Amino acid sequence: MSTSEFKQAQHKLLVIPGPIEVSDDVLLANAHPAMSHVSPDFIPVFGDCIRMLREVLFAPNSQPVLTAGSGTLGWDHVAANVIQPGEDALVLNSGYFGDSFADCLETYGAKVDQIKAPIGSKPSLSEVEEALKKKHYKVLTFTHVDTSTGVLSDAKGLGELVKRVSPDTILVLDGVCSVGSEEIRMEEWGIDIVLTATQKGLGCPPGLMVLTASKKAIAAFEKRTVPPNSYFASWSRWLPVMKAYEAGTGAYFATPPTNLIYALHASLTTITKSPPSIEERFKQHVAASDRVKDFIEQLGLKQLVTDGKKDGAHGMTAVRYPQGLKATDLLPKLVAKNIVVAAGLHKQVKDEYFRIGHMGVTVVNDKERGDLKYLLDSIKEALAEAGYKA
Amino acid sequence: MSTSEFKQAQHKLLVIPGPIEVSDDVLLANAHPAMSHVSPDFIPVFGDCIRMLREVLFAPNSQPVLTAGSGTLGWDHVAANVIQPGEDALVLNSGYFGDSFADCLETYGAKVDQIKAPIGSKPSLSEVEEALKKKHYKVLTFTHVDTSTGVLSDAKGLGELVKRVSPDTILVLDGVCSVGSEEIRMEEWGIDIVLTATQKGLGCPPGLMVLTASKKAIAAFEKRTVPPNSYFASWSRWLPVMKAYEAGTGAYFATPPTNLIYALHASLTTITKSPPSIEERFKQHVAASDRVKDFIEQLGLKQLVTDGKKDGAHGMTAVRYPQGLKATDLLPKLVAKNIVVAAGLHKQVKDEYFRIGHMGVTVVNDKERGDLKYLLDSIKEALAEAGYKA
Numbered sequence: 001m002s003t004s005e006f007k008q009a010q011h012k013l014l015v016i017p018g019p020i021e022v023s024d025d026v027l028l029a030n031a032h033p034a035m036s037h038v039s040p041d042f043i044p045v046f047g048d049c050i051r052m053l054r055e056v057l058f059a060p061n062s063q064p065v066l067t068a069g070s071g072t073l074g075w076d077h078v079a080a081n082v083i084q085p086g087e088d089a090l091v092l093n094s095g096y097f098g099d100s101f102a103d104c105l106e107t108y109g110a111k112v113d114q115i116k117a118p119i120g121s122k123p124s125l126s127e128v129e130e131a132l133k134k135k136h137y138k139v140l141t142f143t144h145v146d147t148s149t150g151v152l153s154d155a156k157g158l159g160e161l162v163k164r165v166s167p168d169t170i171l172v173l174d175g176v177c178s179v180g181s182e183e184i185r186m187e188e189w190g191i192d193i194v195l196t197a198t199q200k201g202l203g204c205p206p207g208l209m210v211l212t213a214s215k216k217a218i219a220a221f222e223k224r225t226v227p228p229n230s231y232f233a234s235w236s237r238w239l240p241v242m243k244a245y246e247a248g249t250g251a252y253f254a255t256p257p258t259n260l261i262y263a264l265h266a267s268l269t270t271i272t273k274s275p276p277s278i279e280e281r282f283k284q285h286v287a288a289s290d291r292v293k294d295f296i297e298q299l300g301l302k303q304l305v306t307d308g309k310k311d312g313a314h315g316m317t318a319v320r321y322p323q324g325l326k327a328t329d330l331l332p333k334l335v336a337k338n339i340v341v342a343a344g345l346h347k348q349v350k351d352e353y354f355r356i357g358h359m360g361v362t363v364v365n366d367k368e369r370g371d372l373k374y375l376l377d378s379i380k381e382a383l384a385e386a387g388y389k390a
Numbered sequence: 391m392s393t394s395e396f397k398q399a400q401h402k403l404l405v406i407p408g409p410i411e412v413s414d415d416v417l418l419a420n421a422h423p424a425m426s427h428v429s430p431d432f433i434p435v436f437g438d439c440i441r442m443l444r445e446v447l448f449a450p451n452s453q454p455v456l457t458a459g460s461g462t463l464g465w466d467h468v469a470a471n472v473i474q475p476g477e478d479a480l481v482l483n484s485g486y487f488g489d490s491f492a493d494c495l496e497t498y499g500a501k502v503d504q505i506k507a508p509i510g511s512k513p514s515l516s517e518v519e520e521a522l523k524k525k526h527y528k529v530l531t532f533t534h535v536d537t538s539t540g541v542l543s544d545a546k547g548l549g550e551l552v553k554r555v556s557p558d559t560i561l562v563l564d565g566v567c568s569v570g571s572e573e574i575r576m577e578e579w580g581i582d583i584v585l586t587a588t589q590k591g592l593g594c595p596p597g598l599m600v601l602t603a604s605k606k607a608i609a610a611f612e613k614r615t616v617p618p619n620s621y622f623a624s625w626s627r628w629l630p631v632m633k634a635y636e637a638g639t640g641a642y643f644a645t646p647p648t649n650l651i652y653a654l655h656a657s658l659t660t661i662t663k664s665p666p667s668i669e670e671r672f673k674q675h676v677a678a679s680d681r682v683k684d685f686i687e688q689l690g691l692k693q694l695v696t697d698g699k700k701d702g703a704h705g706m707t708a709v710r711y712p713q714g715l716k717a718t719d720l721l722p723k724l725v726a727k728n729i730v731v732a733a734g735l736h737k738q739v740k741d742e743y744f745r746i747g748h749m750g751v752t753v754v755n756d757k758e759r760g761d762l763k764y765l766l767d768s769i770k771e772a773l774a775e776a777g778y779k780a
């Protein structure tokens with residue numbers, strides 16, 4: 001759409017760190033007529049989703065698990081299957097989502113230590129190394145992109161560290177805001193679990209929990225001495241179902257969200273089978289992120305992440321309001337321009353910043369859509385209307 | 391569609407006990423452009439779903455809970471919130487789903503007794519009364535319609551029994567295959583929890599867990615001495631979110647499946663605000679069920695439920711193959727006519743019968759759609775092609 005079309009559109013441009021804009025072909029797939037979850041027409045669609053997820057994560061030997069749910073449910077999968085009550089977990093806390101993952105692990109009986117970083121930063125590799133040398137952890141979790149702050153963790157560095165210092169620790173990447181927008185070479189880097197949801201870099205409506213487990217993670221599950229302490233999130237129930245769908249036979253534990261599977265199939269087909277390549281897609285997210293972050297800097301605004309271009313995510317940017325301005329000065333002016341950005345989320349500073357999402361079609365189809373130009377122009381205009389001078 | 395149109399249609403008529411056929415307006419709503427889950431445009435849509443669910447269940451004082459998931463997740467909600475580890479639950483087992491609900495309750499630490507009925511029947515009220523008098527149960531569960539057999543439980547009778555014999559027991563109706571197609575007067579009958587999913591009588595795609603809890607059930611939750619032992623299914627997390635959406639403010643725990651909420655809104659609007667009335671809708675399901683069951687009987691076939699018109703569900707029928715015929719003789723012939731019915735599910739007899747779903751638009755819009763006539767004519771034809779003579 002052109003700028004003038006955006007201004008008149010009934011649908012507001014959604015540029016929050018998820019849900020993100022969904023392309024028309026994915027929306028159409030989400031309106032697929034009703035299908036039996038075990039029909040020969042549906043089963044290979046589900047199987048394809050499993051196979052294409054492996055491509056997105058460079059994880060040919062790992063096992064995807066797809067169920068109705070949200071990213072949050074992925075934490076339950078980790079807490080109820082990979083770690084047993086009384087075992088130790090280390091949570092690298094770079095914001096809101098570290099706190100919550102720790103709560104979830106404790107709910108299922110894990111003993112949790114955390115390394116908490118100041119707002120807008122992340123625990124350093126040396127801090128993590130020290131912790132791993134002091135105590136044996138069954139599980140180490142980190143938020144790849146903390147949606148509350150926009151910090152990007154060093155997934156590759158953490159993978160190398162775990163391999164070197166604590167090779168039987170299960171390394172869990174919470175990728176709710178990173179899968180599809182950040183490079184993740186799961187097996188090469190030594191990541192054991194990647195969990196995410198569909199409404200961010202995967203470009204679908206929300207409603208699916210998407211998890212992928214390495215052979216090492218599956219082996220840890222198989223060595224459990226007590227059964228999983230969740231029912232709906234039990235791998236004892238789901239792994240056979242995933243294998244059956246991939247083998248083309250189908251199986252039943254709980255009804256999969258058939259329409260969302262069609263939507264995911266459409267989106268993953270675009271991501272894995274059409275230009276740009278996955279690698280190029282990640283580069284486009286880096287370029288779009290640089291463009292947003294440079295623009296913010298040129299306007300004289302600061303990010304929540306101290307060095308945003310170095311330590312910030314490529315699919316979102318957290319921007320501090322300029323002195324004297326607050327959420328109600330800016331966000332309604334953007335809504336009036338048919339643009340939806342997100343308010344702050346980190347409870348200690350939530351009134352001091354707003355968040356912009358730049359993922360999926362907004363980035364990859366920017367040439368045709370013009371989302372980014374319209375977004376940045378509108379932020380500049382809205383700031384001026386609020387009395388801010390760069 | 392007319393019969394000839396069905397024969398040529400790309401989409402096969404889906405007449406299994408769920409997912410069911412979804413009307414075009416609901417499919418269109420499921421293709422809604424991406425929306426923020428906390429936007430002022432979305433929040434009242436979620437709030438309306440909560441309010442309309444109360445109407446469907448005649449439960450003005452009860453609390454709906456809607457999350458991404460499936461009906462199965464509703465069991466986790468009961469097992470992790472309403473009962474505590476070590477407390478007693480009584481499961482009335484009329485098929486596959488009783489076994490599974492019992493497994494789920496035990497996963498979270500409940501001690502489970504079961505009353506198992508022979509295939510095609512249900513525990514009698516006198517058996518239940520005897521059990522309730524022998525031991526105090528925190529929770530009593532029953533499958534309203536057991537999708538594996540087609541048995542309909544006596545929800546009203548069980549409500550009266552619990553009020554009389556064990557008034558502080560929480561009565562849980564597993565309504566995955568009954569809500570929307572069977573009358574449920576939740577508060578008048580004394581049902582404390584109704585759990586379901588969207589892909590059956592509610593006429594939506596799958597992907598939402600739908601639960602409604604009475605004041606008594608909420609009070610039992612609030613009296614817990616230990617926290618809920620699930621994270622994603624925790625009422626501590628979800629109840630404040632539901633109240634916030636209903637109040638028009640919104641709140642975040644895990645991202646709701648926004649598109650499915652739009653789809654549910656479309657479907658619940660039709661169910662609660664358009665003709666026929668809810669009462670009339672239930673009568674239409676009874677009439678459609680009688681028509682299917684009479685037809686089956688006229689063909690000389692038997693149901694899994696001994697007296698199907700008396701004890702059978704009104705949204706589905708489980709039909710035994712005539713002697714000498716098996717699934718592969720009949721089901722592919724129906725598929726060739728663009729009709730999808732379901733195979734057997736109850737493991738002891740699964741090769742001996744098939745299942746027909748008759749719910750939602752297939753029943754209520756039968757005049758325009760002609761689903762039922764085409765279905766019954768096709769069953770008759772397919773049987774003849776397989777060599778069966780009535």
